[in-house]
Amino acid sequence: MEASLNNVTWFVSTYWAALSIVCAFGVGSLFNPVFAHYLKNRENKLLEDIKAAIRASEESVKDNIRRNEAESAAFRHLVTSQHSARSMEIEKRRIQALEAVWAACVAxxxxxxxxxxxxxxxxxxxxxxxxxxxxxxxxxxxxxxxxxxxxxxxxxxxxxxxxxxxxxxxxxxxxxxxxxxxxxxxxxxxxxxxxxxxxxxxxxxxxxxxxxxxxxxxxxxxxxxxxxxxxxxxxxxxxxxxxxxxxxxxxxxxxxxxxxxxxxxxxxxxxxxxxxxxxxxxxxxxxxx
Structure with a gap:
């Protein structure tokens, strides 16, 4: 992404330098169809590079989001499992305690x-x-x-x-x-x-x-x-x-x-x-x- 921005900076500098030359020496002498075509192609390539960098950045962000979501889901599953196991153990102890109370009464x-x-x-x-x-x-x-x-x-x-x-x-x-x-x-x-x-x-x-x-x-x-x-x-x-x-x-x-x-x-x-x-x-x- 940073390289693309540097390219844009270069393009803008080149573009304005070219215009300066055109203005200095006249439109007819330098600004011919071949040079205009070159500038157009260069501009299109830079735009494509920028779009590609943006897409790569978006994919990287999406990968990070997916990884974070997976980690969060795993953590939630771990917490839920531990809570469920703890609840089951407490319920087991509760039933045993109630049985112990009645056994003590019978005794x-x-x-x-x-x-x-x-x-x-x-x-x-x-x-x-x-x-x-x-x-x-x-x-x-x-x-x-x-x-x-x-x-x-x-x-x-x-x-x-x-x-x-x-x-x-x-x-x-x-x-x-x-x-x-x-x-x-x-x-x-x-x-x-x-x-x-x-x-x-x-x-x-x-x-x-x-x-x-x-x-x-x-x-x-x-x-x-x-x-x-x-x-x-x-x-x-x-x-x-x-x-x-x-x-x-x-x-x-x-x-x-x-x-x-x-x-x-x-x-x-x-x-x-x-x-x-x-x-x-x-x-x-x-x-x-």
Whole structure:
């Protein structure tokens, strides 16, 4: 392209030089048909050279564009492939996590059965009696011991948990699972308190747990508010069913709505507060022994 432009410059200089000579010596002496024909041919050749250079430049630009488009397409394909592979891996982990949550619930079956005795026993009365000493206290402790050993309540800490699955499990599922473990855990703590004669004031109150259950199970809220702590034994089965329902919805691709997510986050916060209070009470109880 630059050579063509130099040729044009040369042509223009030559052309004007020729005209100058013509003007100086007269049209008849130099500007004859042969010289005019030469100039015309030279002009045509230069024009063709310029056109050829422009076409070559255009082809070069088109080649660059095609090469850039090919590189961009290859990059987009790479990014899309990586994104697709990552999405598939996350979906796989999500399904595995949901399975792990349900497996952890099933593994709690012995503790669930043991906690079901709370439906027929007045655990609050048992704990109070066991803490007062005397013959009646010993009888209560013996009953609590039988329940404790028969249902392996001391092995709840050995039951597989789905802790690492929380990363891939939505809040509406995880909040109910966490609450389910706490509900069973409370019955086990109460039976243990009756077994060892722990004073009632050393136990954490159920207020946070009850508030969390109301948020997690809105259809049971009136029943819970009416019966308070006495309602808790009757919520184990419905809560387990709610967990299964949420898992089935997630596997079917039915995501929770905003209200359900909002409730789940409140449940997680209340559960965290209850869990912390329980651990603090356990530490104080051990320190007082």
């Amino acid at each position: 709690l079956a012995p503790q669930k059965v043991g906690a079901s005795v709370a439906e027929t026993l007045k655990l609050g009365v048992m704990i109070q009696t066991a803490s007062q000493g005397g013959a009646d206290a010993e009888k209560v402790k013996q009953v609590a011991e039988i329940i404790w050993t028969s249902f392996s309540l001391d092995k709840i800490r050995e039951v597989p948990q789905a802790g690492t699955s929380q990363l891939f499990v939505p809040d509406n599922v995880w909040s109910k699972y966490a609450l389910y473990r706490q509900l069973l855990g409370r019955f086990i703590i109460q039976i243990g308190a009756a077994k060892f004669g722990v004073k009632p004031q050393h136990l954490v109150g159920p207020e946070k747990l009850i508030a969390a259950l109301c948020k997690a199970m809105p259809s049971w809220e009136d029943y819970i508010n009416k019966h308070g702590e006495d309602a808790l034994p009757y919520l184990v089965e419905p809560l387990e069913t709610a967990i299964l329902t949420e898992i089935q919805k997630e596997l079917a691709g039915q995501t929770a709505d905003e209200d359900a997510i909002r409730r789940a986050r409140i449940v997680l916060d209340l559960s965290s507060q209850y869990d912390k209070a329980t651990k603090d009470a356990d530490v104080k109880g051990k320190a007082g022994q």
